[in-house]
Each structure stands twice: as structure tokens, then as C-alpha cells.
Amino acid sequence: MGTLADHIEAYIKQMLRRSEDNSVELSRAQLASDFSCVPSQINYVLATRFTLERGYVVESRRGGGGYIRVAHVQVEDDLTHAVNLLKSIGSQLSERRMENILARLRDIGLISPAQCNLIRGIVQQETGTISQGKDVLRASLVRALLFYIIKSEA
Amino acid sequence: MGTLADHIEAYIKQMLRRSEDNSVELSRAQLASDFSCVPSQINYVLATRFTLERGYVVESRRGGGGYIRVAHVQVEDDLTHAVNLLKSIGSQLSERRMENILARLRDIGLISPAQCNLIRGIVQQETGTISQGKDVLRASLVRALLFYIIKSEA
DNA sequence: ACAGTTAAGGTCAGTAATAGTCAAAGAAAG
């Protein structure tokens, strides 16, 4: 099944769902101990899966009584947010940024998991046949497809 | 008989049939080991036999805990013609040819006039910002958008 | 107050575990 990082991610997300205010406070050392890993593994999970682009804000404090707080931020207007996300795509788009954006759009319910896979598949198919400028083509394709989805579902 | 690639193809398809949700997760290295071949042989099989055109979506992740997931999506018979049209697009697409294709798709009722306009607008927007390779980008964009429409409205 | 101790969390670079790419060699088909 998934990796340790996946499990930690799932665990934190579950806690977030169960929380009243979409935020949880963690103890890095405690969590690492629960999952039998080094503390820095927690930083790895936070850095790769709880980014701002995916809609999470992480704040922390060191020292005695230190903590890590993870908040899932909701946007007032999903459509506006989606459009802003699209605007943030420049002339180039890496695979990683695409994944972040898709994860976010799926998260706010603008696209379904199936739509997400379809987009991914199409982009992979199209970018697979060229050797140069994949990031440029990916930017255009993702912008075009998402724009189409937004327009036709609005 | 058949080649090694054929056997690997058959094996993956068998797994897909046996799966509950028409999708399987593979380990490239494991599969290569099972068939006593180099790992890149698996990529060859996926690239030549499990394409979007044939109704498969392939996604993968590298690194520790990496995987390859193959999903099979059903295509209606009515859409075969449209899919063939898409195949004919090739690596470049002029504005004139695009118009021809859009017209035909509109004729057979696969896309509405509104969708047609939306596609035109998006393609114009995306191709307008580049100076070279407009026909190449247009081919990708039109293929991507039409493919998306066909798949999501099937 | 101050200094020392304790209790957090942060960084970064290195290692391991996967998968991807590309071009060239080999095999099969026409």
C-alpha cells in the first residue's frame, strides 16, 4: 500500500476533518514516535503535502511548549479561487505544480477524481510525444482544459 | 504465440478484468522481474498498448513506494468515429483544418455550437501568445479538448 | 536579572528505492 508519508498525511487529514475549526495542533516528536520514524519525517510530510498551493497553512513554534499547527483554509468563493489558480499558471508548468493545482481543485470540489485522472492522462499523452518544451505545453493544456471545465460548468 | 510485449499486455489486461474497479497497480521492477526483462520494457508496453486512444489511463509515481497504475475506461461505440477523427489530427493542425474538424463534430451532434465557440476561443487565446509552432500547439489543444469532451460526456 | 538546562521544532545533505528517457542493437514483417 502507501508509504509511511502517505499514512501520516492521511492521519493528519483525518484529524483535520474531525476538528471543529479545520485546524489541528500536533506535537512533532509525539507524532514521529507514534509512527516510529524520525521527527524530520514529519517536516517532510508537511513540506510535500500540506502546502499553501494545496490549501494548507502550517505554523509552528520551537522551544518548550512548542507545537505545529496545521490549518485547512477554505475559500469564500470557489470559482474565484479557481480562476486565480489558473491565472497563477504562467508560461510554464511543472508536473509537480500541476499536481498541486489539481489536488486543490479536487479538494474544493471543482473537479472530480475521475476528471482529474482524465486531465492527467490527456496531458501525459500530449506531452509524451515531444522532447522539448513539455512545461510550456503542459501550461497551455492545463489552462485550456480547466478553463473549459469552468466555463462549461458555470 | 506473440512477443514478450504481447504477453505482458495480456497479463495486465487479465489483471484489469479481474479487478473490481477496472484499475490495477503495478510495480515496474517486479513485473519486469516476473517476465525476466529490463524495466524499460514495461514502459514500452504501456506506451504502445495502453494509450488513451485505446481507453487506458496510466499514471505513475517514482521514488520510494513508487507505482504504476493502469485504469481502463469504457468508450461507447457511437464515439468511435469521433475518436478516429481525433487520431487523424497528427502533430500539426492549421486553423482551416481545425475548422473542418469542428464543423464535422458539430454536424454529427457531438459538440454544440457553444462548445465549438468555447474551443475556438481557448485555442485562440493560447496560440495567440506564442510566435512559433502555433500549428503544433493547436493540434495538442484541440485533441486535448475534444478528447476531454468525448470522454466526459460519454 | 542571568546563566544554565531542558524541551521543543528546523535544516540539510546523504542514501535508498522507484520509475522514466533515449538511442542503439536485434528481430520480424513487407
Place this chain on the structure above:
DNA sequence: CTTTCTTTGACTATTACTGACCTTAACTGT
């Protein structure tokens, strides 16, 4: 004999995980 499909392997890219070392904040005794 030429072209197309298959197979291989060397090189590359990405992701996960660990551990040594660093930074910050609170507490404690004098």
C-alpha cells in the same frame, strides 16, 4: 532490402526516509 516493431541497458529524475547538527523558547536556581 527496407521499414517497422521489439528489446536492451546506460543514464537520468523523482520521492521517501534518516541522522547529525542547528535554532528557539520556557523553566529554574541563585
